[in-house]
Amino acid sequence: MQSPFSMAQRRVLRLLIPMAAISLLLLLSLAPAVRAQEKPGISNPLGGAAETENAALALPDLSPFNITGHEPSLFRLGEREIPYSEYVSQARSCELWAQKNTTWTRYIQANQGDNLDLVVFTPEDGNSDIYGIPYAGGKIAHRSYHLSPGYYSLKLDASVSGRTMLILAVKSQPGNALIIDVAPRPAEAAGPVEVTTAMLGMARVVIESDTVKGYDVFVDGVFFSSDAADGVVDGKASLDVSGDDIHKITVSQRDGQGNIINKREFTKEFKQKTAYTLRL
Structure with missing residues (x-):
């Protein structure tokens, strides 16, 4: 069967195929080094890139x-x-x-x-x-x-x-x-936390409810705080998230069996040095 390529085209292909193989091997050899330099891109509600130098969890004796x-x-x-x-x-x-x-x-x-x-x-x-x-x-x-x-x-x-x-x-x-x-363990305070005390670069979020109490708060899918974090189950919680970022704040309430009976989600951009009140 006659080749569909001319003599000149076959010469070019003989040159290109080995070059492509060498390029592919080079890319594969470099990939681990590139990955080793990358940092996790997971959103960090506390602000900034996810740190890789935090102390590891201490695993004790059994x-x-x-x-x-x-x-x-x-x-x-x-x-x-x-x-x-x-x-x-x-x-x-x-x-x-x-x-x-x-x-x-x-x-x-x-x-x-x-x-x-x-x-x-x-x-x-x-x-x-x-x-x-x-x-x-x-x-x-x-x-x-x-x-x-x-x-x-x-x-x-x-x-x-x-x-x-x-x-x-x-x-x-x-x-x-x-x-x-x-x-994070809540800091002890003599009275309610003021919204003006949010840390630099952070946004203060206050959650209030007259009917939903004993709830948990998740930021970007990670458990972050709860109604009882300040020692009182009163339907109020406050937390700081990184400013000028979009966050999903989830508020969920469970019954005595651990089943979710109330759930609300808020997704929006939170500006730094700004206070927000989310009412349930």
Whole structure:
């Protein structure tokens, strides 16, 4: 079959194809170096680029935990609640849980500095790793353990504000992710915080409601504060966000079972040195 290309065209193709291959190999070799220089582009409601030099979460020792007499009544998986006896009767892999009263959950909220009671479970013996991955960038915490089958207690200090995901892997096989949302600990004050005290480059946001109380506040999808952050559940909350930025502020209220019963979202640009009042 005769080639559709002329002799001159074939000569050009013989030159171009090796050059294209070399260019592709060069780009692939440079890609890791380029990625290493990039910083995370995740929005940071506190202002500025996400920092990568923050101290990593401190992962403590694990202590064997005898579950007999300390069994939870329920395991909460999202909106599902499964009784203890039903959950433990099925096949299980390695797991991380947060204790919340008599319920074990894979999502928990806390204030910075709180001590969290976590539980580790593994059905098999082996080398294990726990990773703490901060949502908004920063150092990934890591610690290795050798675990025997059973339960272990992990006392975690919520020292890093923002969202952190904890992941347990046994024999390099990961289990579930435990999500921890840590709000900055509120500063003590003798009276209400004035809107004029917002930090330089920030915007002050005040949330008020006469009917919705005990709510949580998320900024750009990250748990940030709550109605009770100032020690009083009165339907009022105040927070500072980076100015001259567009933020999505979500206010959600849950019932005693953890189900969302009220939710409002506000997306707008917040100018620095400006106070905003969001009424529910």
